[in-house]
Amino acid sequence: MLTDADLDPAPLHGKTVAIIGFGNQGRAQALNLHDSGITVRVGLRPGSDRAAEAAAAGLTVLPPEEAAAGANLVFLLAPDEHLPAIYAAIEPRLAQGAALGFAHGLCIHYGLIVPRADLDVIMVAPKGPGAALRRLYTEGKGMVALAAVAQDATGNAWPLALAYAAALGSGRAGAGVLRSTFEQETVSDLFNEGAVVWGAVPAILEAGFETLVEAGIDPALAYLECVSELKLLADLVEARGIAGMREAISNTAEFRASRGGGRIVDDAVRATMRTMLAELRGNGFAQALSAEAAADYPTLRAERARARASALEAARVRLKG
Ligand SMILES: NC(=O)c1ccc[n+]([C@@H]2O[C@H](COP(=O)([O-])OP(=O)(O)OC[C@H]3O[C@@H](n4cnc5c(N)ncnc54)[C@H](OP(=O)(O)O)[C@@H]3O)[C@@H](O)[C@H]2O)c1
Incomplete structure (x- = not known):
């Protein structure tokens, strides 16, 4: 640095x-x-x-x-x-x-x-x-x-x-x-956007919320558990790293996390990550982004509408007004 x-x-x-x-x-x-x-x-x-x-x-x-x-x-x-x-x-x-x-x-x-x-x-x-x-x-x-x-x-x-x-x-x-280099910045940035923070994390929050609600848990509680706690995690990871975050939570939470994370992010998920990374070697994503803009963003509009109309968003509005 x-x-x-x-x-x-x-x-x-x-x-x-x-x-x-x-x-x-x-x-x-x-x-x-x-x-x-x-x-x-x-x-x-x-x-x-x-x-x-x-x-x-x-x-x-x-x-x-x-x-x-x-x-x-x-x-x-x-x-x-x-x-x-x-x-x-x-x-x-x-x-x-x-x-x-x-x-x-x-x-x-x-x-x-x-x-x-x-x-x-x-x-x-x-x-x-x-x-x-x-x-x-x-x-x-x-x-x-x-x-x-x-x-x-x-x-x-x-x-x-x-x-x-x-x-x-x-x-x-x-x-x-x-x-750095243009290649390293571009590939790592696009990889993270798709496969980690901006692509996978919201998707797993939604999947967790929907799993609880399907099982009869109050959507407000499901939201508090599966979505709101992300900020606590992010603040801890930012301040203390992943190792320090684990030490800062209760033994119960830490033990549960140790038995859960690897089952979700299993070998199939890691294989998908490698596939997504390999896709960035070609310029298919850049071409798709240009086509999306030329068609006036049909994918982005549909995704935004879906998220706005979701049960998760309704729970957020109910909790936060
Ligand atoms: N978002 C981030 O925080 C972030 C972080 C790191 C890197 N980047 C990179 O920074 C760059 C800018 O991203 P951004 O998110 O800052 O963009 P942005 O906020 O969406 O940019 C909006 C500005 O671009 C102008 N603009 C849009 N289309 C134009 C056109 N055809 N001709 C002239 N001006 C036009 C808009 O003009 P009007 O005022 O007329 O609407 C507005 O002033 C990108 O390369 C992005 O990858 C962004």
């Missing part, structure tokens, strides 16, 4: 950074850079609801092509599936030898964007949501980030990536910057 003692902010001094998009990451990164003394332009589509907030924060707001024109570094912080079209629109305006930045490696790793040969291509990927990236910065703290270089046309790509990570606050005490 590199910290501020290892990171030189100088490569960004006097440079102009264009941030395309002002959503989760764009807002946080633009504001952190601005507060770190970097000149920031925000690129937004005409009519964007977010232009007023960016301007009120003292940032220059321009259409994406104009924000990118002549900037030293252009970070693409709109949804991944829209980045190829955004890149195509701004490419003619990018200065020779400028740098192109990403917060996730998908478009580069799977070849959805093939940047011009004269450009540096870097990644600084904070390992958490934009709201937390911003909050930590304003508290004088930072968020762990991965840094990577896909194309080093000028020879300055790495110093620039590390200076950018420092300006985001990622080199501060308690955080740090991990050197």
